[in-house]
Amino acid sequence: MCSAAAAVLSVATTSAPRLSRRVAVIGGGSAGVVTARFLKRAGHDATIFESGSTVGGVWADNPTNDVVYKGLHTNLPTVVMQSPDLDFASSVPSYITKEMLGQYIEAYGREFGLLQLATFGATVTRVAPAASEGAPRWTVEWTVDDVAHSDVFDAVVVATGHYNKPYMPSLPGEENWLAGDAARRITHSLHYDDPDDFRGQSVLVVGGRSSGVDIARMLYGVAEWVYVLEKKCTSATTHAAEAVTHVPLGTRLCRNGRLAAPRGGGGGGGEEEEEVEGPPVTKVVLATGYVYSFPFLDETACGLTFEGERFVTPLYQHLMHAARPFPGGHAARPTLGFVGIPLAVPCPIPFFECQAAFLAEQWAKPDAALHGAEATARRQAWVAAMRDAVGSRDQDLHYTSTSARGPGTTSAWAYMRELLRATHATRPVDEAGDCWLERPSWEARLTTVEAVYADRGARYPKLPWEDDAYRRCEYTVDWASGTWSVDASRC
Numbered sequence: 002m003c004s005a006a007a008a009v010l011s012v013a014t015t016s017a018p019r020l021s022r023r024v025a026v027i028g029g030g031s032a033g034v035v036t037a038r039f040l041k042r043a044g045h046d047a048t049i050f051e052s053g054s055t056v057g058g059v060w061a062d063n064p065t066n067d068v069v070y071k072g073l074h075t076n077l078p079t080v081v082m083q084s085p086d087l088d089f090a091s092s093v094p095s096y097i098t099k100e101m102l103g104q105y106i107e108a109y110g111r112e113f114g115l116l117q118l119a120t121f122g123a124t125v126t127r128v129a130p131a132a133s134e135g136a137p138r139w140t141v142e143w144t145v146d147d148v149a150h151s152d153v154f155d156a157v158v159v160a161t162g163h164y165n166k167p168y169m170p171s172l173p174g175e176e177n178w179l180a181g182d183a184a185r186r187i188t189h190s191l192h193y194d195d196p197d198d199f200r201g202q203s204v205l206v207v208g209g210r211s212s213g214v215d216i217a218r219m220l221y222g223v224a225e226w227v228y229v230l231e232k233k234c235t236s237a238t239t240h241a242a243e244a245v246t247h248v249p250l251g252t253r254l255c256r257n258g259r260l261a262a263p264r265g266g267g268g269g270g271g272e273e274e275e276e277v278e279g280p281p282v283t284k285v286v287l288a289t290g291y292v293y294s295f296p297f298l299d300e301t302a303c304g305l306t307f308e309g310e311r312f313v314t315p316l317y318q319h320l321m322h323a324a325r326p327f328p329g330g331h332a333a334r335p336t337l338g339f340v341g342i343p344l345a346v347p348c349p350i351p352f353f354e355c356q357a358a359f360l361a362e363q364w365a366k367p368d369a370a371l372h373g374a375e376a377t378a379r380r381q382a383w384v385a386a387m388r389d390a391v392g393s394r395d396q397d398l399h400y401t402s403t404s405a406r407g408p409g410t411t412s413a414w415a416y417m418r419e420l421l422r423a424t425h426a427t428r429p430v431d432e433a434g435d436c437w438l439e440r441p442s443w444e445a446r447l448t449t450v451e452a453v454y455a456d457r458g459a460r461y462p463k464l465p466w467e468d469d470a471y472r473r474c475e476y477t478v479d480w481a482s483g484t485w486s487v488d489a490s491r492c
């Protein structure tokens with residue numbers, strides 16, 4: 002493969018000169034596929050490197066990361082998940098199977114001519130600053146069938162997902178509990194697949210977001226007893242008729258298998274304890290989330306911190322390298338991008354579209370504007386403000402909750418709007434735009450998606466093990482008028 006330096010390109014929508022860069026996109030999941038689409042639209046030359054044999058990532062038929070468990074149905078409705086430029090088939094229900102979402106991502110790749118940009122079976126093994134004159138560039142190394150390849154790119158997007166390395170906190174009393182019986186096990190939701198593996202067991206599920214809620218519900222009625230430990234619980238509460246107990250942070254595993262919970266709620270330490278009602282715990286499932294890991298990136302060489310952490314820093318807008326200059330190196334490395342880093346994203350595909358469009362426009366800027374001191378300082382200031390806003394809760398750095406969490410932080414919806422407004426500075430809104438985020442209706446569209454998402458949120462189980470009736474709702478949306486309805490007759 003030959004390499005070419007960034008080329009000047011002229012595009013009708015703006016009189017400013019634009020650069021076309023050669024970009025390596027690592028990962029062919031939904032984030033990588035979406036990114037390639039927007040790089041291409043902005044005039045860049047994108048190549049997708051995907052370890053697996055198809056696009057789709059965790060939703061692919063033969064995923065490289067088998068995190069999606071047996072029988073999983075999406076926890077978002079199709080009208081929220083889909084790109085505004087490509088509807089799901091009207092024949093599919095609102096909450097769908099893994100296979101249906103995989104087929105959609107493949108259809109997205111076909112519709113926008115992205116499959117031909119992908120090299121499948123290509124595992125990227127190293128990405129490092131290239132020794133080159135002028136603007137910083139990147140050496141990318143990869144293997145296909147054990148044969149090593151290498152090339153130099155102007156920019157790199159990391160879109161390798163982040164649900165493949167579990168976050169495994171140690172639990173109070175864990176060692177003592179494990180020592181009490183050789184059959185006791187602690188597993189992580191990454192390896193959870195089938196409730197039948199827990200039939201008749203007494204299981205402690207730790208964590209109360211999507212995985213914790215799904216797993217607790219699936220174990221309910223199959224396991225002998227389900228304990229759910231999560232921060233929304235303020236004091237141990239047993240629902241004996243349902244064989245479920247809700248326990249707070251600070252709950253301790255005892256050698257005899259029982260649980261001891263801080264009396265009157267936990268977290269602070271040093272509280273009096275009470276023994277929790279219910280049979281001895283025989284298995285623990287940690288639904289505690291994941292850590293970031295990019296084995297092909299050297300943290301020191303790139304000036305980033307991420308390995309084994311629940312954050313990646315410093316990243317401007319959660320997606321663009323914003324580290325200080327490398328010793329003896331170039332001014333900054335904003336041509337290293339990340340799409341899909343945020344957590345608790347309410348609508349992954351449209352969200353990735355906003356991130357990718359923003360990145361593609363940033364990279365179309367001339368080198369002087371992209372790498373200049375002013376732009377570098379602005380990016381670093383943004384990172385500093387975000388770090389201040391989350392304080393000691395590093396794990397919230399990329400948590401795009403649906404409402405603002407405090408000064409300096411934003412909801413996912415505000416974040417998407419901010420990215421799109423910045424994108425429109427160089428790709429102005431136009432009624433005839435052939436992509437949703439370039440038409441004047443983009444904001445109304447997002448508002449409608451947000452409203453449907455809010456309805457889904459209001460129907461989400463209040464207690465983790467409760468019925469997921471919300472998944473039986475069917476949404477119908479008239480995008481032109483922004484009106485929508487929900488058929489909740491089966492909920």
Ligand SMILES: Cc1cc2nc3c(=O)[nH]c(=O)nc-3n(C[C@H](O)[C@H](O)[C@H](O)COP(=O)(O)OP(=O)(O)OC[C@H]3O[C@@H](n4cnc5c(N)ncnc54)[C@H](O)[C@@H]3O)c2cc1C
Binds near residue numbers: 051065068123
């Ligand atoms: C259990 C679970 C359920 C979820 N449910 C929903 C849901 O209902 N709805 C929803 O919208 N989202 C859901 N999500 C979120 C989901 O992760 C995102 O929707 C989306 O699939 C993330 O896409 P991605 O491209 O970032 O990552 P992935 O889908 O993980 O794709 C990353 C790709 O990168 C490739 N790759 C990794 N390393 C390399 C390398 N070194 N070289 C080359 N290729 C590499 C992998 O093979 C993979 O194909 C769920 C996530 C989990 C874990």
Ligand SMILES: NC(=O)c1ccc[n+]([C@@H]2O[C@H](COP(=O)([O-])OP(=O)(O)OC[C@H]3O[C@@H](n4cnc5c(N)ncnc54)[C@H](OP(=O)(O)O)[C@@H]3O)[C@@H](O)[C@H]2O)c1
Binds near residue numbers: 074
């Ligand atoms: N059906 C579905 O569609 C489905 C199912 C499962 C997952 N998902 C998706 O998969 C992704 C990952 O979700 P996830 O639920 O696995 O991870 P997650 O969103 O990262 O949630 C992990 C939770 O565990 C908590 N936790 C961490 N350590 C803990 C401890 N020691 N004690 C108690 N709680 C602890 C965390 O709290 P802190 O933040 O305070 O640390 C957090 O609330 C999300 O995108 C989600 O939407 C979807």
